[in-house]
Amino acid sequence: MQEAFATALDRWPVTGVPDNPRAWLVSAARNKAIDALRRRTRFDARRPELTALAALEESADVLDPPDNRIDDDRLRLVFTCCHPALALEAQVALTLRTLGGLTTDEVARAFLVPPATMAQRLVRAKHKIRAAGIPYRVPPDALLPARVDAVLATVYLIFNEGYAATSGDARVRHDLTGEAIRLGRLLVRLMPNVTEARALLALMLLHDARRDARVDAAGDVVLLEDQDRSRWDRAQIAEGVALTEAALREGGARPYALQAAIAALHAEASAAEETDWRQIAALYRELERAQPTPVVRLNRAVAVGMAEGPAAGLALMEGLDDALPGFHLVPAARADLLRRLGRWPEARAEYRRALEAAPSEPDRRFLSRRLRDVRPDGPPDSP
Numbered sequence: 001m002q003e004a005f006a007t008a009l010d011r012w013p014v015t016g017v018p019d020n021p022r023a024w025l026v027s028a029a030r031n032k033a034i035d036a037l038r039r040r041t042r043f044d045a046r047r048p049e050l051t052a053l054a055a056l057e058e059s060a061d062v063l064d065p066p067d068n069r070i071d072d073d074r075l076r077l078v079f080t081c082c083h084p085a086l087a088l089e090a091q092v093a094l095t096l097r098t099l100g101g102l103t104t105d106e107v108a109r110a111f112l113v114p115p116a117t118m119a120q121r122l123v124r125a126k127h128k129i130r131a132a133g134i135p136y137r138v139p140p141d142a143l144l145p146a147r148v149d150a151v152l153a154t155v156y157l158i159f160n161e162g163y164a165a166t167s168g169d170a171r172v173r174h175d176l177t178g179e180a181i182r183l184g185r186l187l188v189r190l191m192p193n194v195t196e197a198r199a200l201l202a203l204m205l206l207h208d209a210r211r212d213a214r215v216d217a218a219g220d221v222v223l224l225e226d227q228d229r230s231r232w233d234r235a236q237i238a239e240g241v242a243l244t245e246a247a248l249r250e251g252g253a254r255p256y257a258l259q260a261a262i263a264a265l266h267a268e269a270s271a272a273e274e275t276d277w278r279q280i281a282a283l284y285r286e287l288e289r290a291q292p293t294p295v296v297r298l299n300r301a302v303a304v305g306m307a308e309g310p311a312a313g314l315a316l317m318e319g320l321d322d323a324l325p326g327f328h329l330v331p332a333a334r335a336d337l338l339r340r341l342g343r344w345p346e347a348r349a350e351y352r353r354a355l356e357a358a359p360s361e362p363d364r365r366f367l368s369r370r371l372r373d374v375r376p377d378g379p380p381d382s383p
Contacts, residue, residue, distance in 0.1 A: 004029035024217040075186050082150035090125040091150040102161055110157045152200050155183045159204050177208055195251025199260045202243035206263035209236040221366040225272035237267045258287040277307035294323035302333050310337040328357035339374055347374045
């Protein structure tokens with residue numbers, strides 16, 4: 001409760017006193033208590049692993065002091081875990097599980113696979129480490145470039161889990177987003193010539209700049225088009241835009257840079273109706289060429305639906321249910337396009353499918369509201 005009151009003293013003079021101050025304080029205190037319990041649980045569960053890793057790192061430093069410039073313990077361990085002898089996906093998954101504070105279920109959702117499948121992959125990766133005698137040792141500077149792709153992916157997925165939590169009662173986990181941005185800044189300083197490191201930092205800053213407007217006082221989701229843009233962090237947006245422009249200029253249209261450019265277009269629009277959806281759709285087309293994944297195609301379909309009309313977006317979503325089974329955002333996006341077309345029965349059916357698959361409580365509350373809005377007898381009350 002003390003932390004909740006401290007947050008209120010910081011925010012309310014800027015945002016105004018909420019309609020129900022007591023409910024706001026109780027909700028904020030509850031979320032802070034949950035975050036504290038999660039941190040304590042993660043630390044206690046990983047105490048043996050961290051002790052072993054610290055011992056291994058200390059012994060490695062004594063026997064063979066690493067020739068590198070990494071002066072942050074967490075980042076050193078991330079580079080240590082991202083060993084190129086493992087497949088890229090195994091490197092990232094193992095690092096997320098061991099150091100990122102994510103559960104096996106959360107790691108599985110990050111890779112859009114069933115938890116049992118991810119558990120098997122983690123076991124196989126650990127077996128390979130033991131069988132091949134792969135050392136937990138910080139690599140020298142000369143070997144860092146071979147690991148940077150896995151490190152960037154790890155940081156990005158830590159941020160994603162914090163930005164849109166896939167479990168629990170809180171929509172945003174500031175402990176994860178803050179740590180990912182901190183690691184991103186360290187990577188930029190460590191490897192200033194890696195343009196994708198700057199692009200990733202830009203992407204995280206641009207998304208995180210909207211943090212105060214993404215949920216309401218009760219912790220419920222506020223869509224981008226409905227957010228109070230005066231609450232966005234303009235200094236952070238300016239930093240993210242500058243980093244994006246530099247990354248595009250020096251490194252070209254690579255995946256993180258393209259995603260940062262899309263986020264910049266959203267961040268620079270002064271109102272939802274001023275969003276340049278045609279340019280966003282064009283950037284998603286380039287991103288799909290560089291990174292042809294089902295998730296990119298889903299995002300492109302939404303952008304095309306906004307730029308060219310819902311029917312065009314729906315056409316691009318063909319086959320995504322098979323490509324992303326159980327991913328609640330597929331039926332949720334389809335439901336929104338159907339709603340915009342006035343096809344209420346189909347929209348209700350898709351919202352129900354999304355609600356059944358939604359992993360977190362904030363997502364379920366949002367989808368329940370949408371389902372209520374799509375009335376059987378006509379158009380919804382809200383856009």
